[in-house]
Amino acid sequence: MTQQPQQPFSRPGAVDLSGLQAPGTSPGAAPGGPAGVSGAYTVQVDEQNFQTVLESSMNAAVLLVFSSARSPESVRLADDLQVLSNEFEGRFLLGRVDVDASPQIAQAMQIPSVPLVILVAQGRPVPLLQNAAPIEDLRAAINQVFAQLTQGGFTGRHQPRAGGEVDAETGEALLDPRYAPAQDALERGDIAGAVAEYQKLVDANPADAEAAAGLAMAQLLHRTDGVDLNAARAAAAAAPDDVAAQVMVADLDLLGGHVDDAFNRLIELVRRTSEGDRDRARTHLIGLFGAVGNDDPRVQRARRDLTSALF
Structure with a gap:
């Protein structure tokens, strides 16, 4: 009766995913990005972990960026947002969605084209950006958005997605x-x-x-x-x-x-x-x-x- 569970309490998001059943990576998996960029606050989103990523917006904001290898502009935007996700230190979790690999998510979210960035706060998705912009402009826009969220009392932060320490002999996770x-x-x-x-x-x-x-x-x-x-x-x-x-x-x-x-x-x-x-x-x-x-x-x-x- 004293076993400690490993996942957070969560609440359902606002998107019907009853038809999304394709397997994918775990919610903690970091996507590929520019060389030397950490994925501590970035997750590659697929059909299996999409609902969990949405639910994490109940306590702290999530930015979903939709991209495709067929659109270099959209990939560059996703890479820049990944850099900013580290700068903001958990103020938002970046969810990278490859619309070619996960077309059902694009369909469920009614994504007309890429690039597209959606802000999700407390389960509610709101379109944020439809075009790539210089990283300085992205930083300013995100600062403005989070200033408004802070005024509304929404100030949560995400935990880093890096793994915890393990015992060198047993390989078991050490208790924080x-x-x-x-x-x-x-x-x-x-x-x-x-x-x-x-x-x-x-x-x-x-x-x-x-x-x-x-x-x-x-x-x-x-x-x-x-x-x-x-x-x-x-x-x-x-x-x-x-x-x-x-x-x-x-x-x-x-x-x-x-x-x-x-x-x-x-x-x-x-x-x-x-x-x-x-x-x-x-x-x-x-x-x-x-x-x-x-x-x-x-x-x-x-x-x-x-x-x-x-x-």
Whole structure:
């Protein structure tokens, strides 16, 4: 029960991706770019990780740049934005979309031509640039956009996409010392303390993926602490459309290792309910995705099923 999940809590974006099923690279993979340019705040976007990239805009901005090898101007724009993504140190995540390799994304986003840059903030896409420009002009334009976002209180930053340190002997990832107090609390059985420690980290940096994931799992443990499984199942059976009863059983199923059962229960609840109840069920399900890990194939399958249930 103390296993720390590896992916962030997330919320669904605004684009229907139910038809996007082609495999691709992981969300952390850095695309090719100009020599010597780091991809710490850049991700190559494909059909498999597109939804996750959109969801990361809930806490910090995402710029999607659409390019094609058939348009050298669009590739140059993407390269320049990659340089700027490092300069802005996580103020935005750059998502590079090759429209030739991922035509379904271009279709879903209704991209008329390249180059094109779209700003995504809190799941809402807004066209930003339709032509390449000198990097100095790009820098000025981005500064202006983020000045407006800051005035609106949207100030989150993304974590670098570089890998963490590993133990030279075992090859296992080393625990970041920032997470040690929360992990220690879990090992002591102090679930409320773990929630508080993870919450401090998330409050300090909403883009901290590991802290958000740890918080999702700690909150799951806290919600189910002391709950009688049989009584919870009886309550859910007696009230199939009661959101509180259904999400409690889903939580317990997840902790018991019945991940698909937990997901399917809430997906069916989304199908049956409407308005506020439907939104509560959906939001809770997305939270469980974060606790399991967004790279887990069961999560990816459930995301597709949830999209189908919503649309």
